[in-house]
Amino acid sequence: MRKTVTVSTSQIFCILIRSSATCIRANTGRWTGAGKPAQDNAMPHDHHDDNPHRLLPSEPALRVKALETILVEKGLIDPAALDAIIDLYERDIGPQIGAGLVARAWNDPEFRAALLTDADRVITELGHGGRQGEHVVVVENTPDTHNLVVCTLCSCYPWPLLGIPPGWYKSDSYRARAVREPRAVLAEFGVTLAEGTTARVWDSTAEIRYLVLPMRPEGTEGLDEAALASLVTRDSMIGAGLPRSAGTAA
Amino acid sequence: MSQTAPRPEQPFEQPWHAAAFALTVHLHERGLFSWTEWADSLATALADNGKAGNLDGGDDYYTAWLAALQRRLAEGGVTGEDEISAMMAAWTEAYLTTPHGHPVTLGG
Numbered sequence: 284m285r286k287t288v289t290v291s292t293s294q295i296f297c298i299l300i301r302s303s304a305t306c307i308r309a310n311t312g313r314w315t316g317a318g319k320p321a322q323d324n325a326m327p328h329d330h331h332d333d334n335p336h337r338l339l340p341s342e343p344a345l346r347v348k349a350l351e352t353i354l355v356e357k358g359l360i361d362p363a364a365l366d367a368i369i370d371l372y373e374r375d376i377g378p379q380i381g382a383g384l385v386a387r388a389w390n391d392p393e394f395r396a397a398l399l400t401d402a403d404r405v406i407t408e409l410g411h412g413g414r415q416g417e418h419v420v421v422v423e424n425t426p427d428t429h430n431l432v433v434c435t436l437c438s439c440y441p442w443p444l445l446g447i448p449p450g451w452y453k454s455d456s457y458r459a460r461a462v463r464e465p466r467a468v469l470a471e472f473g474v475t476l477a478e479g480t481t482a483r484v485w486d487s488t489a490e491i492r493y494l495v496l497p498m499r500p501e502g503t504e505g506l507d508e509a510a511l512a513s514l515v516t517r518d519s520m521i522g523a524g525l526p527r528s529a530g531t532a533a
Numbered sequence: 534m535s536q537t538a539p540r541p542e543q544p545f546e547q548p549w550h551a552a553a554f555a556l557t558v559h560l561h562e563r564g565l566f567s568w569t570e571w572a573d574s575l576a577t578a579l580a581d582n583g584k585a586g587n588l589d590g591g592d593d594y595y596t597a598w599l600a601a602l603q604r605r606l607a608e609g610g611v612t613g614e615d616e617i618s619a620m621m622a623a624w625t626e627a628y629l630t631t632p633h634g635h636p637v638t639l640g641g
Contacts, residue, residue, distance in 0.1 A: 346599060353612050364559050368559060446544055450590035454587070455590075490569065
């Protein structure tokens with residue numbers, strides 16, 4: 284079990300605690316900047332507040348800024364590339380990409396079969412390939428099996444299809460409980476499984492990320508892909524929710 | 534579909550979360566570490582930080598992320614706490630001494 288790995292590695296690397304403690308203390312500081320993370324352009328006195336200490340970025344914000352400066356000076360990073368990565372995840376990449384795949388799979392049996400057999404190939408062909416060299420596996424919900432995705436060790440997630448994971452996906456509580464008591468966790472998300480339905484939990488890794496193909500809601504025959512996609516929620520593709528019902532199609 | 538499907542509410546709660554995320558992705562793409570190495574470092578930092586109490590996946594998650602990134606940079610011989618602290622002090626000084634209405638820059 285991977286649980287034992289967690290325990291042993293955290294013991295081996297307990298030297299990390301020193302820097303972690305520094306960062307935790309820093310959390311009490313408040314970020315006073317506003318808007319996009321283009322911190323170089325911050326105007327510290329724009330807030331009509333004469334106490335400069337309140338205008339300082341928080342400790343972790345200063346730490347990231349310092350890292351950026353050091354890495355630029357060493358020629359290891361390109362500031363424009365950093366902005367491009369942030370823009371990509373703030374504007375272009377999100378659950379709408381996964382929702383498009385799900386909707387097409389609901390409407391196109393061949394596409395569905397291809398997605399379930401070799402998602403990597405399908406996703407790469409559509410230009411949604413991953414940047415970390417990961418593999419994507421699509422798991423299908425059926426009346427017998429409901430799939431739930433977690434990353435027990437950190438927060439591995441199909442970024443190119445769903446964007447940045449929500450806070451709860453990264454929380455200790457979800458990561459610990461999804462495997463131990465999936466039905467209880469699902470109930471808290473408002474998903475009650477039928478007696479005969481098995482909850483199957485998939486533990487993501489750096490190499491393999493999972494996407495759930497939810498069951499198509501009843502009464503959606505004849506809807507086009509765009510209307511179907513509007514029913515597909517982010518949580519339903521993690522397995523922590525169900526698609527919206529037919530009457531709510533856009 | 535992009536018109537009708539829900540947009541992510543707010544992928545990053547704080548600008549520094551976005552900056553730490555982007556730095557890591559970029560350094561990985563530049564070959565400084567493999568994504569498996571990164572995931573191991575992040576898992577270790579999350580496990581360590583989680584000892585003090587359950588992490589809620591927000592600020593505390595990126596705090597662990599930042600600790601993991603520094604760990605990787607230290608192990609790769611790229612930079613360490615002394616250099617980072619000195620640069621933080623320089624930025625602090627710049628923030629505190631920049632006149633009204635001017636952008637904050639180092640050495641200016």
